[in-house]
Amino acid sequence: MALVPATLRAAACPPLARGLRATPALGAIYGNISQTVGRTPVVRINKLAPPGIELYAKCEFFNPLSSVKDRLGLAIIQHAERTGALAPGQTVIEATSGNTGISIAMMCAQRGYPCVIVMADSFSVERRKIMRALGARVVLTPATERGSGMVKKAIELAREHGWFLARQFENEANREFHAMTTGPEILQDFATRRLDYWVTGYGTGGTFAGAGAVLKLARPNVKIVLSEPAGAALVTSGAGQERMDDGSPAKTHPAFTPHPIQGWTPDFIPLNLHAGLEAHTHDEVITVTGDEAIATAQRLAREEGIFTGISGGAGMASALKVAERAPAGSVILTMLPDTAERYLSTPLFANIAAEMDEAELAVSRSTPGFQLD
Secondary structure, eight states, X not given: OOOOXXXXXXXXXXXXXXXXXXXOOTTOOOSSGGGGOSOOOEEEEOSSSOTTOEEEEEEGGGSTTSBTHHHHHHHHHXXXXXXXXXXXXXXXXXXXXXXXXXXXXXXXXXXXXXXXXXXXXXXXXHHHHHHHHTTOEEEEEOGGGHHHHHHHHHHHHHHHHTOEEOOTTTOHHHHHHHHHTHHHHHHHHTTTSOOOEEEEOOSSSHIIIIIHHHHHHHOTTSEEEEEEEGGGOHHHXXXXXXXXXXXXXXXXXTTOOOOSOTTSOOSSOOHHHHHHHHTTOOSEEEEEOHHHHHHHHHHIIIIIOOOBOHHHHHHHHHHHHHHHHSOTTOEEEEEEOBBGGGGTTSGGGTTOOSSOOHHHHHHHHTSSSSOOO
């Protein structure tokens, strides 16, 4: 199911324009939760954008389980059902930093498949709880083994028990779904507008490789900017990725060091990302620090009322870097992959208190009643 030219040509024509049934509009009645995936809104950024620049964000937290990975979960399960790779009642297993696991757990709950998720124990506790609430079993691996360790554990378990392994990092259904949904959605939203830059990070690389290919085909003048953590600049390093025969990582990439941007840049270059790089989908690669990502996510909340996670902060911080040097009048779009609620136990909320501070206490004391001891 590779991204052949015919597929890209079809995807580059927005669904409504080619007569396909688009995702129902808000207010429609849906047959099940999976039908609500996609058609996320693009929102203008007003206060953070520099003068003379139009800055927009595609808010993927409007998906049903609040992240872009809902597209991936639906794509992989649908493709596996269609091809017969997933049998009725078979257990689905995947390695994930959290959002993909949440999406797959949702899809398995809706369709009746048992679900096992493998994740490193460094990722946020709330992600584990959400997956378990959706009925999945969560197997933790040592953080010292990084992302490649949890991938190898999932492969090991799948082989031992005969489970279906989703393989988000290698599965072509991932990037194909973005080519058929995310890319055309952007083209529709900007059909009567200019679009000069599209800025995105990468986790699996599916959004970048799939949506990016469609954008390049339909609007070749759009500059695609790929962003990655400064402490894990795998693509920027130019070093290759050692792989197993199935395309999964053989070992940690030499340029990787741990970083706080959960969901972005595992300790290897995923095969889906590699496909986009090989196709020369991007025009440039930039880096962003964890501190920049966290500070920008906090600014989005305080100044724009947009509640996104550290990866969303990283995407917006990257877009702001592009905006600093973009010609006047440029239009920039970036991706906000998920919600800040997925990061309550992370550094994003380290300086957000649960109890009243002095200013809040002063407000409380300004009237006599209902005082806490």
